[in-house]
Amino acid sequence: MTAPAVLHVPATPASPALVLRPWRMDDIAALVEVSRDPGLTLWASSAVDGEAQAAQWVQTQQQGWVSGDRRGFAVREVRPGSADGRLAGSVVLKAAAPGRPVAEVGYWTAARARRRGMASRALEALTGWAFDTFGADGLQRLELLHQVDNPASCRVAQKSGYAFDSVLPASPPAFPHDGHLHIRRAGA
Template identity: 35%
Template sequence: MPVLVVPTVPVGSLAARPQPTLTAGDDVLLRPWDLGDARAVMDAYQDSEIQRWHVRRADSLAEAEDWIAGWQGGWVTESGAHWAVVDSESDVLLGRAAVKGLEFADGTAEVAYWTVPVARGRGVCPRAVEAMASWAFEVAGFHRLDLEHAMGNTASCRVAEKTGFGVEGVRRSAWLQTDGRHDVHVHARLRSEG
């Protein structure tokens, strides 16, 4: 069946080039994941806040390596763009930033992120999300980025607000987490909003 609209983002436009490294201020980089990051990912997923809001933990290096391989493969299959957020000098892992659920026809994607405890409260996450959103709009050509978080995750809401993701509403009882069902706060940002 023929599609009657031209895709907002050309299919193949990501996989045709290497995944870029993005700058998020003088001291933070977003770089493609490496299997050598597995220990740091496993350690990050021992954090109670990451476990609480992402509903996962890594129990072995092999499991963390599998996740990383999946994140790397997202670029090749054009299903997601996942970055390690690292200190630009030491390459120490500070967090993760991703655009996933890529819809090329509509030009939409979802934003995901977390930071390790030592990186929290330093503006790392907002800078990473801003760098990633700028890339998604200006380079990749996406039209809309969605950002959702559990209503109780006030830190994630602050990141959304600081990076210009306007509130659009609430999805009631949308996510099951370890402590029960949560309402989800819906934010979005359009390319026309910068």
């Protein structure tokens, strides 16, 4: 098990600083709020409906840290004078473990955080942390998957150094549409 981490991403001229930290139960109200966005429910499998589902989702993220199966981070938009600002999204590292050469990353963003460079900055921070944390244990490649009809995710992947690799065929019911596989290798 890797201890939960907190990652800090400095502000840019166009975007505020970000804090990536493990999900907490006090994130539930913000998670419910951002999950009402139709754009999020269209692309993300993590959208929730109501406080009970949000609490269960947060508990699953916390359990992922304990088991080592997944390391989910709430992405918080930090404004001057605030230590832990508004929820801007989520990034996750899945299946990273000693001796495993491949792991998967994923992300989603709140509507107010889109088109501001936050997703790519958060993904880049997660990527660096993943290779720093698991590279010595054999992590060589990170994979990012998204639906083929989601050009915004393609842009985020490419901006974050994840090269397009291939089209993956649909696998209903979990993956009803074809997908894109993007890859980032250690040292790239």
